[in-house]
Amino acid sequence: MSEHSHDCHIPEEESESIIDNIIERLRKTGMRKTEALEELLQTMLTHHRPFLLTELAEVPGLEDRDQATVYRLIMKLKDAGVVRQLSLGEKGNYFQLNLANHHHDYLLCRECGTVTEVPVECILKSVEEKLSAQHGWKHLTHSLAFQGTCPDCLATA
Amino acid sequence: MSEHSHDCHIPEEESESIIDNIIERLRKTGMRKTEALEELLQTMLTHHRPFLLTELAEVPGLEDRDQATVYRLIMKLKDAGVVRQLSLGEKGNYFQLNLANHHHDYLLCRECGTVTEVPVECILKSVEEKLSAQHGWKHLTHSLAFQGTCPDCLATA
DNA sequence: GTATGTGCAAAGTATTTGCCCCAGA
DNA sequence: TCTGGGGCAAATACTTTGCACATAC
Numbered sequence: 404m405s406e407h408s409h410d411c412h413i414p415e416e417e418s419e420s421i422i423d424n425i426i427e428r429l430r431k432t433g434m435r436k437t438e439a440l441e442e443l444l445q446t447m448l449t450h451h452r453p454f455l456l457t458e459l460a461e462v463p464g465l466e467d468r469d470q471a472t473v474y475r476l477i478m479k480l481k482d483a484g485v486v487r488q489l490s491l492g493e494k495g496n497y498f499q500l501n502l503a504n505h506h507h508d509y510l511l512c513r514e515c516g517t518v519t520e521v522p523v524e525c526i527l528k529s530v531e532e533k534l535s536a537q538h539g540w541k542h543l544t545h546s547l548a549f550q551g552t553c554p555d556c557l558a559t560a
Numbered sequence: 561m562s563e564h565s566h567d568c569h570i571p572e573e574e575s576e577s578i579i580d581n582i583i584e585r586l587r588k589t590g591m592r593k594t595e596a597l598e599e600l601l602q603t604m605l606t607h608h609r610p611f612l613l614t615e616l617a618e619v620p621g622l623e624d625r626d627q628a629t630v631y632r633l634i635m636k637l638k639d640a641g642v643v644r645q646l647s648l649g650e651k652g653n654y655f656q657l658n659l660a661n662h663h664h665d666y667l668l669c670r671e672c673g674t675v676t677e678v679p680v681e682c683i684l685k686s687v688e689e690k691l692s693a694q695h696g697w698k699h700l701t702h703s704l705a706f707q708g709t710c711p712d713c714l715a716t717a
Numbered sequence: 718g719t720a721t722g723t724g725c726a727a728a729g730t731a732t733t734t735g736c737c738c739c740a741g742a
Numbered sequence: 743t744c745t746g747g748g749g750c751a752a753a754t755a756c757t758t759t760g761c762a763c764a765t766a767c
């Protein structure tokens with residue numbers, strides 16, 4: 404269970420400027436630049452994928468941080484719009500860094516837990532626009548997850 | 561929080577035959593026709609909407625049942641395919657009765673928790689078929705939830 | 718009569734909070 | 743120095759399990 408296929412790594416030099424940028428934004432909301440914050444952002448950026456709260460506090464780079472610290476940071480980041488919360492399959496508490504042009508929908512294997520990206524963004528954008536224009540909803544985002552059995556598990560079974 | 565706009569009520573006479581039908585299917589798997597089972601199915605059918613486990617055990621009709629009983633039943637119903645589990649926005653543990661021609665996607669208000677149906681089924685069906693045909697995944701389903709601010713909450717704020 | 722279901726209580730896990738000291742600005 | 747952050751432990755919430763008795767069949 405709980406393997407992650409996709410982990411799209413961001414090059415070191417890019418990563419630094421992205422993090423500085425995010426921290427600069429956060430400082431305007433009164434947050435301070437602390438070690439824990441940097442570690443968290445670094446971790447979420449390096450492996451740019453959805454994390455469960457519980458696993459975040461155990462990922463290398465954060466394993467020595469108190470869970471409460473990680474939870475509190477994540478909540479602030481969420482309020483600030485820096486991370487988004489998503490539901491994948493049966494769990495509702497995944498968090499992922501919000502990067503421009505990096506919104507993705509997911510495909511989960513029920514057997515092995517693999518998470519794969521599926522870009523269907525464009526289709527749903529038009530639905531969001533319609534909901535907004537015709538029904539008056541605002542600030543729309545979406546969470547989409549497909550669940551199924553992956554080719555590997557089909558082969559094994 | 562946690563209002564539900566949509567509650568599509570099923571007429572009494574239809575409801576009985578649907579429930580009998582489901583119970584008949586369940587009995588083939590070794591389950592027995594008990595009061596608790598009937599109450600649960602009746603409740604989930606009467607208000608045909610996604611329920612959180614925690615709220616199910618408090619809904620009129622089930623409020624005197626032990627949570628453990630409701631949880632155990634739901635799990636069996638899920639294994640039997642009678643209910644499906646879905647992720648709506650930030651929660652991953654909603655359960656809803658699987659009725660033919662009743663699969664829907666949802667729109668949630670972040671402010672008041674209202675759940676509204678959005679039929680975008682047809683769009684995603686084609687994506688599922690593509691994932692299956694081109695990438696070898698099987699048994700595909702999906703959970704789609706839009707999150708936003710509903711017109712009412714926009715007006716209040 | 719036998720296997721399954723149920724209530725109650727306890728255990729397990731996940732998440733949130735209080736408090737006090739530490740650190741960033 | 744002043745306010746936000748972090749560690750630790752306790753509290754809360756959510757879910758699962760064990761066990762003894764009740765019920766379906």
